[in-house]
Amino acid sequence: MATELSPVSQIPPEFHVKVDHDQCRKCKRCVLNCSFGCMQFKDKVTPDHSKCVACHRCTTFCPENAISITDHPMVYKENANWTERIRQNTLKQAETGGILLTGMGNPKPYPILWDHLLIDACQVTNPSIDPLREPMELRTFLGSKPDKLEFERDEHNNVRLKTQLAPHIQLDIPVIFAAMSYGAVSHNVHKSLAIAANKMGTLMNTGEGGLHEDLYPYSGRIMVQVASGRFGVHSDYLKAGAAVEIKIGQGAKPGIGGHLPGEKVGLEISKTRMIPVGTDALSPAPHHDIYSIEDLSQLIFAIKEATDYMKPVSVKIAAVHNVAAIASGIVRAGADIVTIDGFRGGTGATPAIIRDNVGIPIELALAAVDQRLRDEGIRNQASLVCAGSIREAADVAKAIALGADACVIGTAALIALGCRVCQKCYTGNCAWGIATQRPELTRRLDPDVGSQRLCNLLTAWKHELQEVLGSLGVNSIESLRGSRERLRGIGLDKETLEILGVKPAGVGM
Amino acid sequence: MRCNTRIPSGCAISGMMCESGDRVDGSAIIKSIALMHDRSNGLGGGFAAYGIYPRRADQYAFHMMFDDFAAKENFDEYVKDHFIVERDEVIPTSPFGNITSPPVLWRYFLNVDEKKLEFVEDREYVVNKVMEINSNVPGAFVSSSGKNMGAFKGVGYPEDIGHFYKLEEYKGYIWTSHGRFPTNTPGWWGGAHPFGLLDWSIVHNGEISSYGINKRYLEMFGYKLELRTDTEVVAYLFDLLVRRQNLPMELAVKALSAPFWDNIDRMEPHTKELMTAIRMVYGGALLNGPYSIILGHSRGMMGLNDRIKLRPMTCGRKDDMLYMASEESAIREIEPDLDTVWSPKAGEAVVGTLNGEVE
Ligand code: SF4
Ligand code: SF4
Numbered sequence: 001m002a003t004e005l006s007p008v009s010q011i012p013p014e015f016h017v018k019v020d021h022d023q024c025r026k027c028k029r030c031v032l033n034c035s036f037g038c039m040q041f042k043d044k045v046t047p048d049h050s051k052c053v054a055c056h057r058c059t060t061f062c063p064e065n066a067i068s069i070t071d072h073p074m075v076y077k078e079n080a081n082w083t084e085r086i087r088q089n090t091l092k093q094a095e096t097g098g099i100l101l102t103g104m105g106n107p108k109p110y111p112i113l114w115d116h117l118l119i120d121a122c123q124v125t126n127p128s129i130d131p132l133r134e135p136m137e138l139r140t141f142l143g144s145k146p147d148k149l150e151f152e153r154d155e156h157n158n159v160r161l162k163t164q165l166a167p168h169i170q171l172d173i174p175v176i177f178a179a180m181s182y183g184a185v186s187h188n189v190h191k192s193l194a195i196a197a198n199k200m201g202t203l204m205n206t207g208e209g210g211l212h213e214d215l216y217p218y219s220g221r222i223m224v225q226v227a228s229g230r231f232g233v234h235s236d237y238l239k240a241g242a243a244v245e246i247k248i249g250q251g252a253k254p255g256i257g258g259h260l261p262g263e264k265v266g267l268e269i270s271k272t273r274m275i276p277v278g279t280d281a282l283s284p285a286p287h288h289d290i291y292s293i294e295d296l297s298q299l300i301f302a303i304k305e306a307t308d309y310m311k312p313v314s315v316k317i318a319a320v321h322n323v324a325a326i327a328s329g330i331v332r333a334g335a336d337i338v339t340i341d342g343f344r345g346g347t348g349a350t351p352a353i354i355r356d357n358v359g360i361p362i363e364l365a366l367a368a369v370d371q372r373l374r375d376e377g378i379r380n381q382a383s384l385v386c387a388g389s390i391r392e393a394a395d396v397a398k399a400i401a402l403g404a405d406a407c408v409i410g411t412a413a414l415i416a417l418g419c420r421v422c423q424k425c426y427t428g429n430c431a432w433g434i435a436t437q438r439p440e441l442t443r444r445l446d447p448d449v450g451s452q453r454l455c456n457l458l459t460a461w462k463h464e465l466q467e468v469l470g471s472l473g474v475n476s477i478e479s480l481r482g483s484r485e486r487l488r489g490i491g492l493d494k495e496t497l498e499i500l501g502v503k504p505a506g507v508g509m
Numbered sequence: 510m511r512c513n514t515r516i517p518s519g520c521a522i523s524g525m526m527c528e529s530g531d532r533v534d535g536s537a538i539i540k541s542i543a544l545m546h547d548r549s550n551g552l553g554g555g556f557a558a559y560g561i562y563p564r565r566a567d568q569y570a571f572h573m574m575f576d577d578f579a580a581k582e583n584f585d586e587y588v589k590d591h592f593i594v595e596r597d598e599v600i601p602t603s604p605f606g607n608i609t610s611p612p613v614l615w616r617y618f619l620n621v622d623e624k625k626l627e628f629v630e631d632r633e634y635v636v637n638k639v640m641e642i643n644s645n646v647p648g649a650f651v652s653s654s655g656k657n658m659g660a661f662k663g664v665g666y667p668e669d670i671g672h673f674y675k676l677e678e679y680k681g682y683i684w685t686s687h688g689r690f691p692t693n694t695p696g697w698w699g700g701a702h703p704f705g706l707l708d709w710s711i712v713h714n715g716e717i718s719s720y721g722i723n724k725r726y727l728e729m730f731g732y733k734l735e736l737r738t739d740t741e742v743v744a745y746l747f748d749l750l751v752r753r754q755n756l757p758m759e760l761a762v763k764a765l766s767a768p769f770w771d772n773i774d775r776m777e778p779h780t781k782e783l784m785t786a787i788r789m790v791y792g793g794a795l796l797n798g799p800y801s802i803i804l805g806h807s808r809g810m811m812g813l814n815d816r817i818k819l820r821p822m823t824c825g826r827k828d829d830m831l832y833m834a835s836e837e838s839a840i841r842e843i844e845p846d847l848d849t850v851w852s853p854k855a856g857e858a859v860v861g862t863l864n865g866e867v868e
Binding site for chain 2: 126127129135139147151161163374379476478479480481482484485
């Protein structure tokens with residue numbers, strides 16, 4: 001039997017909460033708002049620093065701006081090797097004996113290649129185009145395209161299309177919402193995403209937890225996911241979606257499964273996922289019917305059969321070392337869309353060791369996959385969607401120039417809904433009502449407000465993308481797509497530039 | 510010698526065609542392009558002419574440029590192995606004041622041995638060989654490779670180049686021409702326009718802002734882009750869409766200079782379906798940026814502007830003659846009394862079709 005340890009943790013708090021008692025008028029809003037039990041009231045507001053996660057809920061709602069949060073003023077003896085993070089984690093594991101769990105994407109200071117890529121603009125020899133005066137087209141189609149079209153003439157000698165095109169999804173902006181399951185996030189998050197996707201002409205993605213029956217009216221703009229747990233997968237679900245996605249892996253946790261603890265599985269989630277109330281929802285690491293590429297092909301075609309070949313099928317994988325060859329196999333296996341999730345991609349819960357150390361950056365994965373599919377002459381056969389920390393419209397523009405058909409945003413969408421990237425999603429206590437199922441918290445997100453904030457974000461990005469296209473002197477997104485000639489790298493080594501297919505800044509055409 | 514960087518340039522273009530197939534000599538086209546002297550800067554000029562080799566109309570006429578005679582010897586070895594050489598001769602030139610240091614200019618009239626065509630159609634064979642020569646035979650460059658046509662180009666003002674090649678002595682039913690204003694000195698004759706492949710020739714005024722993706726798109730279909738010029742891209746796109754994929758010309762044009770979605774959405778259902786499919790499938794072929802192009806081929810001539818008409822082009826007709834040029838004055842210079850004259854709309858192709866027999 002393990003020895004009982006002292007109940008007092010040796011781990012110092014991360015943050016320090018300071019309440020200015022001269023300004024505080026003791027309204028207790030901070031106490032009511034704090035879902036982590038940090039703000040308590042004992043004659044006056046008395047924070048328990050060790051519980052603060054820096055989610056900003058209290059500071060946002062304090063009417064007096066009386067609260068400030070800083071790093072905990074604790075000095076560690078300086079050591080570049082035994083960093084504070086490592087010492088804290090070692091203490092945690094010594095106390096718990098467990099895997100370190102965390103939420104959100106990889107926070108470590110790996111190079112972010114987006115920030116080493118620069119976009120071109122027109123001067124003199126070709127004119128830039130003013131997006132306020134001229135059309136600036138972002139319309140994008142996801143799905144398999146043939147290499148060529150065939151035509152025929154009808155009885156009146158008019159030219160008609162002979163080629164039967166595979167099913168496609170039309171996007172008005174090449175930015176779609178990431179797969180986030182009902183269970184990991186609240187119903188109100190799903191609803192906000194669904195409304196916004198419909199209004200903006202883009203897609204949301206159910207994630208692996210099925211689709212709540214209330215959201216079926218929005219399903220024309222919803223990609224439904226089939227993951228290894230097969231939660232909530234049934235014939236109507238597949239048929240309702242605009243597209244079906246087979247989830248093989250996720251950037252934040254390549255090669256491992258998922259776990260939704262039983263306490264989050266209330267009645268609604270239980271109905272949606274088709275599992276009993278209160279049971280843990282365990283997604284196995286691999287699909288138990290996919291042990292090789294030909295198994296994947298069978299599942300792709302099983303889904304196509306089930307949906308009468310009316311829906312594009314996407315396969316989502318994490319960006320791992322051999323991603324280019326794997327993606328090529330997936331295209332040959334019959335996928336219409338390949339979604340690649342880079343190692344900075346977000347999640348509701350993952351072991352920190354996996355999130356922080358496994359996989360490769362999406363920039364490199366995307367460049368390698370696009371080039372491989374072109375070298376093999378099969379780039380048209382599938383759309384390429386990239387995920388795994390697309391933070392702003394500039395990242396979208398650069399990803400499209402590297403070769404992506406569309407980009408996925410998860411964290412950025414959640415931030416628009418209020419998320420402060422506190423990384424405590426796995427606790428189920430999200431103060432913003434996002435990564436939680438506690439009714440008193442989920443209430444905090446109003447889907448009408450949430451969807452409007454998402455629409456605003458996408459509208460802003462849309463205008464920014466149009467500005468970039470205009471300055472590049474092109475008026476349609478397909479003229480940027482894959483046009484790596486319009487990118488230059490700065491501060492990158494030769495091999496990285498080669499993989500990206502980009503010249504260094506300072507080199508002309 | 511060879512220039513491997515991409516050089517943006519401004520330009521003048523002019524083209525004329527006799528749709529009934531009558532042939533005229535090259536003095537008119539020289540006069541037309543000379544009028545737009547100020548649109549070039551003496552760093553590139555050239556012409557394409559159709560119908561100039563009627564007695565060898567069935568043979569591939571290769572207009573070659575060699576860095577020196579050693580390069581020609583290399584090529585002579587190569588060409589013997591891959592073609593039947595019916596005749597080869599120097600391309601006649603008259604040393605003209607402003608033209609300096611031309612390469613060795615030679616033309617070959619070629620047939621392809623039936624035995625080589627067991628697995629590949631003859632035009633495909635020729636395209637592959639042209640790419641092979643341009644990338645693998647040192648110092649040799651194919652400036653045109655069609656039947657009964659040829660490209661005549663070099664570094665200099667176009668009118669000087671025209672006289673240098675003695676174009677007054679050739680007769681053709683289509684003539685196109687180009688004067689170039691590159692932003693730095695290429696100094697390489699092969700880089701001048703027109704660009705030719707099989708019987709395609711392109712003269713082009715503009716800058717393709719979508720060059721990067723057009724190039725990668727073509728590479729996926731096996732094209733090797735050696736010259737890194739916009740013209741090369743345009744020629745290969747036509748070759749891919751029209752020759753290899755059999756798109757009707759009027760639809761190929763819609764892939765390159767696509768209508769806007771707003772307009773497509775208002776079209777009647779069949780046309781909408783057609784245009785939507787073209788834009789979905791041929792997005793990589795969309796030419797974006799400012800351009801006006803004149804495409805020549807053995808059955809006709811076509812003018813095309815970019816999607817929002819960022820470069821000028823005017824067209825005119827007189828009887829069987831169709832004219833197109835960067836400036837109306839360049840047409841009036843050679844035909845003051847036009848039946849019609851108009852500026853084609855953005856993205857709208859002007860098509861001249863050979864409807865008679867070539868005399
Ligand atoms: S919300 Fe602000 S004013 Fe209200 S009790 Fe908390 S610190 Fe005091
Ligand atoms: S979703 Fe909630 S818990 Fe997760 S990082 Fe954002 S604010 Fe924190």
